[in-house]
Amino acid sequence: MLQLVAVAANDGIWGWDVPTGRSFYSPRWWELVGEQPGETEPHIDVFYAFLHPDDRDRVLHALEAFIAGGQQDYRVEFRLRHRDGGWRWILSRGAAVRDADGRAIRLAGTHTDITERVGAADRLERIVAERTADLVAMRDRAEVSAAATAKMLSATSHDIRQPLQAMALLLGSLQGETLTDPGGKALEAARRALIASMELLEDLLEYSRLDAGALRPALGPIDLRDLLTTVTEGYAVDARRRGIRIVVRPTALIAHSDAQLLGRIVRNLVSNSLKFTSSGAILVAARARGERVRIQVWDTGCGIAPEMQRQIFWEFVQSAPPAQVDGKSPGLGLGLAIVERLSRLLGHAVGMRSEPGRGSVFWIDVPRHRSGAALQGDAMPGRSDLPRLPQSCRVALIENDPDVCDALVGLLRAWGGQVVWSRSAAALLSRIAHEPPDLLIADWHIDGDIDGFEAFDQLERRFQRAIPGIVLTGSYDFDEIRRANPALRKVVHKPVLPDVLFAVLNAELARSGFPATR
Template identity: 65%
Template sequence: MTRSSSQLTAEAIDRFWNDASAHDNTMLELVAISANDGIWGWEVDSGRSYYSRRWWELIGEEPDQMEPHIDNFFALLHPDDRERVLDAQTRFISGEAQEYRVEFRLRHRQGGWRWILSRGSAVRDPHGKAIRLAGTHTDITDRVDASERLERLIAERTKELVAARDRAELAAAATSKFLSATSHDVRQPLQAMALLLGSLQDEQLSAAGQRTLEGVHRSLIASMELLDDLLEFSRLEAGALRPSVGPVNLGDLMQSVVDSFAIQARQKGVHLIVRPTRLKGRSDAQLIGRIIRNLASNSLKFTASGKILIAARSRGPNIRIEVWDSGVGIQPELQRQIFWEFVQDGRTSDVNSSGLGLGLAIVERLSRLLGHRIGLRSEPGRGSVFWVEIPKMASEPAHQGSHGGLGLKMPGLPAGCRIALIENDAEIGEAFLKLLRGWGARVVWARSGESMLSQLANEAPDLVIADWHLDGEIDGFEAFDRLEDRFGYRLPGVILTGDHDVERIKKANRQMRRVLHKPILPDILNAVLQTELRDAP
């Protein structure tokens, strides 16, 4: 009972009541019969009402079976709607509300309820109080039923989506756990192989034997890269990677990438350089490092000679990290496909290059995960430049772990250097012993943290190398903590792990120790240990 779309004028309402009181409402009946809505009228003081034939049809009643009075109207109202309708009428009659519009349910003679939309107009006295009302009732039952069905459908669908999300999260967690276990199991023999190869560096080999050793070394590096690509891509596919965004020192990060590829580039005759920078960005240090390494690896693969430059420059609120090469370049029609998974375009300049075509696909997936833009420019025969943009970090301090150099020739450790090696895998432990002793170190080896504490007694080691997951009650991080508590100062060293779950490592690594991921090449391990000794207090 608010304002109708075909609002009755005050004069028309007056004529209606005059005609109704004189029982001469033929004209009104003609209008009412032709209308699809039920028409009603109400004299406020007396409660006397008028309802058109269509109105009676809405509730399945006959006009002569019920007195047209406001009290009978309220008797037909659903109990839950009466207070709301009465409040709407009271506010409209008093003039507090400027229009009358309310939805409610009326009881049907054959059972059930019909939803009604009521709209009306009023004739008011000089004080603004309504004395007569008239309007329409529209049956909206079908609309309300459809709306309720839609709400039920949405609720059911939402429930299904929540269940699907929960299943996906459980599947992602299970996949992440599986990948972590798989990563550890596969990396262990590779780690032993890398250490054993490293221990052969000082052996007297023939020229043919040296070439064979270098070939095995290259094959090992390729195997490690393939494993990294597969596991990284699998984690991305499973949604098991969760970025940990913070400040990143780009100068240190880019230099670590150059260091890791230095020997490989020198063997190819490629000059690999980094442009120094003090720029600091905001990203996940590990993941953006992976992006830059994949771009550098891609450029090195397709550059037979010349230069590769890694540089960063400011672009407004962002920093663009670029990898330039003088390689074979990319045909224009292939430049969109180059970031697709398993795409190998046959442009390699290196007959020994191999892979699954996942390197740049991982770059694309990681960039999307981090919200970073990537792109490339390339001209066939003249080289390419790949880039990634990250937000700039203007003043917040950044830190970035160091990565050792790569190569077959490694310097020895200081004479008499005493190393505490905590490793529960017998094959890897034996390989470590041979390698570290070949570098001139004295090694105390234990398979658990408790055993190491017992063996060392009160003689502090110069370095600690501890696997994260050990036999016994405590892990590598805790063993490190207890050794430092015993000797009263921070010990140099590293934690080794095949686990790549960043969040789990961060929770375990409360003292921010240097963490290296298996398999770690001997030359990188050597460089890191040299750095740890040099930086020790």
């Protein structure tokens, strides 16, 4: 009966008398190696002779462990040589008869041909390896492309911002000129068109940077009092001109986020509320909610229809036609999409509630800084209504773009400033001699061996005092700016409108204790 089972079995059956080394191999077993039964004396050495050299040590180790009783299951895969010169993959399983000491004295088991299965697994592994290599190559190409795109965006945005900056400053200078009524209206129309162009440019560049993966958050403590005040300053003049109040509720809360990116989110929310509000007020506030801070922007605008509220954070979606927003185009519909993507990048939740005809509230939930202590520094002072610098204010300017430099000099002089300018820090030092400036405006990338941040350091070392002022830049590479700005100088991004520039300069002077503007 056992002989019949051995002949009929699909697997090769083997047996081994351990003390003598004599073995038994079924006809199917001999087929696995391409030999005829009876051609070779059955012995364990026959098996070893067919075993692939690379598998020998592993198989011997498994057999020895199984015989000694240290391994209760015998299951091992290896290759046996076929008569045709090829190799067959075998799955071997066995059982043992043991003596009183637990040592195996007889073994028996089966050999199953798994060559096709192993071949299929190898083919699958090769396919996976090839696909993985393709994906790695695609990832590498994407990273290179993203880096190139980020570099291109940085260079392009700087080149585009320079003429816009010159235009904004020149328009600001013209406000002090005597103009006819039509001329004044034309100047105001040009100013509004420039503002709209600048906003569209900012949205497109920010969206492109997000698509290129060029933004990397740098998390840290943020004094929300300073952030909210600074952000809303940029919209105060336009709001007053339209009869809209912007109110910032005082707060001592400290958030934990990326200051630049969070500032961009709040700016977009305030800008969005201003676009869709024709009268009333905009309230910006921060409220503690357990371990988080909820920053809210409330408005009394036209509101958002219920069917649009789920789509409002989508790209290129506008909640109201231009006729409903004080005749002003609401732009490309990217502002809130940027808010959603930046909040997702930072891991902050964002939301809104709105009632048509009554207004809206947008919010973002930000983690509280763990220490809970207020940061040092006072809130940014209020802005002056009159575009006039303090009397006899000495302003030093370092700017190597001729158009921007001419426009800045003209504007600063129109504001009553005494201006000394140059293209490099070395040239400026030679011009101002031994009298320190009251205010310094330095472009980041200037002529000479040092940049605008280092120019501040050099002037302060020379005069042994802190010099208030700002560094202007058209770059939005925040990581590079942080590395270049260890002293945390005030940075203003081009293009900046004259009203905003004046407010920031006035605030920097006030921080330094300079007499108030008149």
